[in-house]
Amino acid sequence: MARQAAYRQCETHGATLRSAVSADAAAIAQILIDVRSAFMPYAPLMHSAAEVHSWVAQILIPSGNTVIAELSGELVGVMTSARAPTCSWIDQMAVHPSHVGCGIGSVLLDHAFRVLPRPIRLYTFQANTGARRFYERRGFRAIQLTDGRANEEHCPDVLYEFRDRVQAER
Numbered sequence: 001m002a003r004q005a006a007y008r009q010c011e012t013h014g015a016t017l018r019s020a021v022s023a024d025a026a027a028i029a030q031i032l033i034d035v036r037s038a039f040m041p042y043a044p045l046m047h048s049a050a051e052v053h054s055w056v057a058q059i060l061i062p063s064g065n066t067v068i069a070e071l072s073g074e075l076v077g078v079m080t081s082a083r084a085p086t087c088s089w090i091d092q093m094a095v096h097p098s099h100v101g102c103g104i105g106s107v108l109l110d111h112a113f114r115v116l117p118r119p120i121r122l123y124t125f126q127a128n129t130g131a132r133r134f135y136e137r138r139g140f141r142a143i144q145l146t147d148g149r150a151n152e153e154h155c156p157d158v159l160y161e162f163r164d165r166v167q168a169e170r
């Protein structure tokens, strides 16, 4: 019920996507920091805010695979991806806490579906039930559960894979 009300109050139809540029670095870093503290208290960031800002500016944006969503010129979402020899990866997906549940993540994911070769894979924490529901309802299937030993936070995660739209409609 609360979420239906949130949907009604959202303005998503004006959301536009574009590739990130260096001037977006600070806002992107802040979203990555804010979503972690707002939604993933079980997996605190292993890096300081200054380190996250520096990584976004010096590594993430120069890699050229960062797409941002804007509403009225305000950065409200970010997604980064990578192409590997046998699959694509969504490495980062984050919507500003004040805009979660408004359709921004779906717009970003639709962009990934348009441009990324299949299969598309991503990791999320097992405890991230909101994100898991989001991905599963859009056709991702869990293909591996880990004990978290291999990630920085040592927090159990789940590997998801998306193959095609037919799979999504089953």
Ligand SMILES: CC(C)(COP(=O)(O)OP(=O)(O)OC[C@H]1O[C@@H](n2cnc3c(N)ncnc32)[C@H](O)[C@@H]1OP(=O)(O)O)[C@@H](O)C(=O)NCCC(=O)NCCS
Pocket: 003, 035, 039, 093, 094, 095, 096, 099, 100, 101, 102, 103, 104, 105, 106, 107, 122, 123, 124, 125, 128, 129, 130, 131, 133, 134, 137
């Ligand atoms: C997961 C996330 C990217 C989805 O983006 P979004 O813009 O909120 O998603 P949309 O509005 O397009 O769709 C809402 C869906 O997200 C799910 N969701 C996840 N967290 C939610 C939350 N806190 N509030 C409302 N919906 C949430 C809902 O189940 C809903 O699914 P449904 O439409 O199938 O019922 C976004 O909630 C987010 O950034 N969360 C925090 C960071 C995160 O978990 N990132 C993913 C790590 S891999």
